[in-house]
Amino acid sequence: MSDATATDAAADVDPAALAALKHVGLVGGLSETKVSCAALGDRLDASTQTASRRLQTLESAGYVERDVVSDGQWVRVTDAGEAALRAEYADYRRLFESDVELSLRGSVTGGMGEGRHYITLPGYAEQFRERLGYDPFPGTLNVDLTEESVRRRGEMAGIDAVPIDAWEGEDRTYGAATCYGVTLVADGERYEAVHAIVPDRTHHDDDQLELIAPDRLRDALDLADGDAVEVRVEPTSRADEPGSAAVETEAA
Amino acid sequence: MSDATATDAAADVDPAALAALKHVGLVGGLSETKVSCAALGDRLDASTQTASRRLQTLESAGYVERDVVSDGQWVRVTDAGEAALRAEYADYRRLFESDVELSLRGSVTGGMGEGRHYITLPGYAEQFRERLGYDPFPGTLNVDLTEESVRRRGEMAGIDAVPIDAWEGEDRTYGAATCYGVTLVADGERYEAVHAIVPDRTHHDDDQLELIAPDRLRDALDLADGDAVEVRVEPTSRADEPGSAAVETEAA
DNA sequence: ATTACTAATACACGAGTAA
DNA sequence: TTTACTCGTGTATTAGTAA
16 A cells, blocks of 8 residues: 555665665676675675675576685676666666656567457456546557667656556466556657557566557558567656556545 | 775765665755655655655765755755766666767866965875876966766776775875866867866865866967867776776786 | 654674684 | 675555555
């Protein structure tokens, strides 16, 4: 009830741990590097024990993978860790750069099956109508993201978004998700009333993006498998507006 | 002895407090905005009490100015606070952008008096010779920074730098400082062996930069008061090399 | 509704130690 | 040297309350 809301991706990371992760990234880039707890502790103004604990925390959070050897340890920032860092980076970009926009690129791909099943379930469908203001076409447009875009999708975490709550079905629980308002651009044509729906409990290394809209996007923009598309995520800062709090009020 | 080294400007800020500062900036920009502890606590995944304490901490650190009223409080991020945020931002830029360079602009201004006095003091002069590798010309070139550059100088905090330790004079203590390797560009000409010397205990809203070099820069680059100059700070990440630790070893 | 105090508690930290 | 354990201590946190 009063737990972290769905869109608070940045808040679920201990700031101290994130600082440690940032320093790991700064010393060795995001690929594997040797890190000593003493050096890390020095930079974090903490003891070697604390530095050690930070790395353990990061590992159990899935942000780094470690290889502890006798004279140190090899640390590699995972995709989830990079996503967390990029989310933080995006926050700062929004602070200091006036025109921050997140544009993800990819190509249309098949797979309207699974998405169609989920979004038509009443527990989700009701929330779409209430919170997005429309009944989505019963099917998703899946976009295969480019490698660059897969990395950058971590920046979505700081963006204004509509939370979709988890709900209990007859036999199982259906997880929470987040809907990001996007503009779909294909072949110069723009389609505005689109949302990217991202499950909250997801593998952050996912290379696909699922889009929903009032209409069938394949028809509206004359899309076929393999067509290149651009997904522009609305740059509004999450912090600018009531956001999830308003939805909670609405739901209560 | 084992306290925080001079260049660890980022480490002297509690990461949790910085996160709070970032969120204040995100909701209201850097100018005055109304913030409620409840909303801030929500976003930080903490209680309202903790949010309140964070704001008090930020205030006593000089990072925000507050105006507590009956139904909330008006918070304004100070220049020092913005500098701290920019330093963090610069760290993330260095993580994700390959070519980050910090170029500060300004104009040559008078005032070789005060700087000359300080840099010729033996306690400093010795360190310059040992750590910078040259005896500075006995005088500083002062640069009046542009408004934009005054804001951006906070980014220097993350840059590789040479620490200058505090020392005890006969009657007073002389404070620690940090020397940043820079390239001075004037009228197309470049002069490489220059260092910007920044006192560690400084008013972060300082709009001047003091430069030292082996030669008299006014002669070397034919500079007069008011001439426009560019100060390019070496983009090397502080984290890439031993840095202050090596100096400690050297000094021991 | 706010902010912020005080008091009880939990948790994070660093010292010491073992591997 | 490393990493990381346990353990005592201290600080940060939250609950409750006042203004």
